[in-house]
Amino acid sequence: MIELVDLCKTFSMESGDVEAVKNVNLTIEDGDIFGIIGLSGAGKSTLVRCINLLERPTSGSVLFDGVDLASLSRKELLNVRHSISMIFQGFNLLSQRTALKNICYPMEITGVPKKEAREKAMKLLEIVGLSDKADSYPSQLSGGQKQRIAIARALATDPKVLLCDEATSALDPTTTHSILDLLKHINETMGVTIIVITHEMRVVEQICNKVAVLNKGEVVETGTVKEVFLAPKSAMARELILPKSAAVERVDGKQLLRIVFDGNSSFEPVISNLSLECHTAVNILGADTKNIDGKAYGQMLLQLPDDEASVYRIKAYLDSRKIRYEEGTLDAN
Amino acid sequence: MPTDIWGLLGEGILQTLYMVLTSTLCAYILGIPIGVILYITDKTGICPNRWVNTILGIIVNLLRSIPFIILLIAIIPFTRALIGTTIGSTATIVPLVVSAAPFVTRMVESSLKEVDIGVIEAAESMGSTRLQIIWKVLLPEAKPSLIVGAAIAITTILGYSAMAGFTGGGGLGTTAINYGYYRYDTGVMLITVALLVIIVQIFQEVGMRIANRSDKRINK
Numbered sequence: 001m002i003e004l005v006d007l008c009k010t011f012s013m014e015s016g017d018v019e020a021v022k023n024v025n026l027t028i029e030d031g032d033i034f035g036i037i038g039l040s041g042a043g044k045s046t047l048v049r050c051i052n053l054l055e056r057p058t059s060g061s062v063l064f065d066g067v068d069l070a071s072l073s074r075k076e077l078l079n080v081r082h083s084i085s086m087i088f089q090g091f092n093l094l095s096q097r098t099a100l101k102n103i104c105y106p107m108e109i110t111g112v113p114k115k116e117a118r119e120k121a122m123k124l125l126e127i128v129g130l131s132d133k134a135d136s137y138p139s140q141l142s143g144g145q146k147q148r149i150a151i152a153r154a155l156a157t158d159p160k161v162l163l164c165d166e167a168t169s170a171l172d173p174t175t176t177h178s179i180l181d182l183l184k185h186i187n188e189t190m191g192v193t194i195i196v197i198t199h200e201m202r203v204v205e206q207i208c209n210k211v212a213v214l215n216k217g218e219v220v221e222t223g224t225v226k227e228v229f230l231a232p233k234s235a236m237a238r239e240l241i242l243p244k245s246a247a248v249e250r251v252d253g254k255q256l257l258r259i260v261f262d263g264n265s266s267f268e269p270v271i272s273n274l275s276l277e278c279h280t281a282v283n284i285l286g287a288d289t290k291n292i293d294g295k296a297y298g299q300m301l302l303q304l305p306d307d308e309a310s311v312y313r314i315k316a317y318l319d320s321r322k323i324r325y326e327e328g329t330l331d332a333n
Numbered sequence: 334m335p336t337d338i339w340g341l342l343g344e345g346i347l348q349t350l351y352m353v354l355t356s357t358l359c360a361y362i363l364g365i366p367i368g369v370i371l372y373i374t375d376k377t378g379i380c381p382n383r384w385v386n387t388i389l390g391i392i393v394n395l396l397r398s399i400p401f402i403i404l405l406i407a408i409i410p411f412t413r414a415l416i417g418t419t420i421g422s423t424a425t426i427v428p429l430v431v432s433a434a435p436f437v438t439r440m441v442e443s444s445l446k447e448v449d450i451g452v453i454e455a456a457e458s459m460g461s462t463r464l465q466i467i468w469k470v471l472l473p474e475a476k477p478s479l480i481v482g483a484a485i486a487i488t489t490i491l492g493y494s495a496m497a498g499f500t501g502g503g504g505l506g507t508t509a510i511n512y513g514y515y516r517y518d519t520g521v522m523l524i525t526v527a528l529l530v531i532i533v534q535i536f537q538e539v540g541m542r543i544a545n546r547s548d549k550r551i552n553k
Contacts, residue, residue: 078461085459088451090451092449093452093455094470096476139550
């Protein structure tokens with residue numbers, strides 16, 4: 001379990017102090033896939049570097065299984081780092097070593113005998129699906145393959161926690177999907193707790209069970225992905241969740257309705273029925289459905305008709321079907 | 334032209350190679366550790382230490398700013414104390430090393446700076462000790478660049494060694510000065526120049542080839 005208590009990190013720059021992380025309190029349970037989402041510059045990368053003390057927090061503490069990491073000696077801290085692995089946006093493989101030797105590196109520094117390390121590395125290559133690339137150098141691999149090698153390397157010391165710093169941000173959507181599947185598989189089969197730093201909601205939706213939304217160094221919202229996705233409370237969460245299509249931009253000021261589908265209603269022709277029952281036409285501005293935790297979830301952004309009566313009927317209909325919705329005008333955000 | 338011109342030149346080549354290769358080796362024995370210390374003690378390095386970094390930096394810069402021909406003469410007492418004489422190729426190695434080591438140090442430092450900072454961060458995140466980072470990450474990752482640097486260093490030291498000919502340093506430089514400058518024997522001078530050019534070419538070419546072959550970032 002990882003607990004972040006009143007964590008702050010301030011950088012002293014010539015232009016003044018920059019508070020990259022402000023009073024962050026989070027608890028990450030064993031077995032979680034915990035997403036930390038925010039726009040760039042929100043302090044996500046600094047926050048994740050505080051977890052393994054690559055950045056020393058200015059104040060507050062990081063508790064790893066109850067132990068305050070800042071209180072450890074350097075030697076003890078290095079030991080803890082063997083159980084908190086990390087993967088990066090830029091993969092950060094050793095360019096002069098083969099894939100296999102890259103995976104052997106963490107075992108080399110912990111004194112695992114060569115032969116044993118080699119065997120384990122081969123096994124890990126199999127898990128990440130790249131057994132045939134053992135003797136390839138990173139320059140001969142694609143981005144997705146490099147990240148798989150980096151994941152194998154991160155798993156070499158049997159870590160309890162895997163930190164992913166924008167691990168899929170440099171990859172195309174298909175590759176992102178397969179890397180996330182691999183992470184989920186690792187979480188399920190090896191019980192590794194995973195902390196995912198990202199700016200993309202779809203990453204959180206695909207694999208995380210919990211999420212914290214970070215804005216300007218502060219956690220503005222936290223909860224299960226389902227809670228946050230179905231009923232985002234903070235403006236930042238809404239911004240990250242709401243689909244932003246070009247059509248939406250053009251209806252500034254108009255009344256909008258955001259309908260949220262949970263696992264059941266997405267199989268029902270809601271809009272068709274709504275249109276028929278309420279005798280009105282609605283304009284669909286944007287729609288998005290996805291698979292969260294094995295169930296289908298989705299949302300749709302509707303532009304409401306101008307007359308009050310129709311709006312009233314639509315809301316009544318949605319209420320009767322127990323479909324959740326939110327009202328809003330676009331320029332309010 | 335002297336009668337035994339080829340014997341003379343052969344001896345010159347051997348002395349030059351002896352001076353240059355020994356000096357380069359010694360310069361690297363000093364330059365690699367000092368370059369590593371400068372790199373890791375930098376404020377963004379893995380072991381920041383302002384005092385060590387500043388003081389070492391000043392010493393290196395001071396030595397680098399003295400022209401070789403001046404240094405050669407200025408440290409004569411030191412050379413005599415160390416070797417017992419100030420002429421001949423062995424004695425020339427001393428000023429060559431003193432002059433080349435700071436230069437090599439900066440070359441090493443700049444090669445290390447080319448190493449992707451992310452890779453070092455990754456090594457830190459895996460719980461590597463500083464020594465492990467230096468030995469297993471920093472130096473191996475910088476290897477191709479270090480080899481290119483060595484090829485450049487070797488040709489620079491070759492140039493210095495020829496200058497040492499003025500103080501009886503031995504090697505091709507002495508041959509060129511004794512015959513070409515003092516005796517107006519342009520033929521010998523031209524031949525030594527040609528030989529120096531060839532030696533530089535060989536070192537440069539071999540160095541680049543080794544560097545390219547060792548660099549796994551290049552797809553072959």
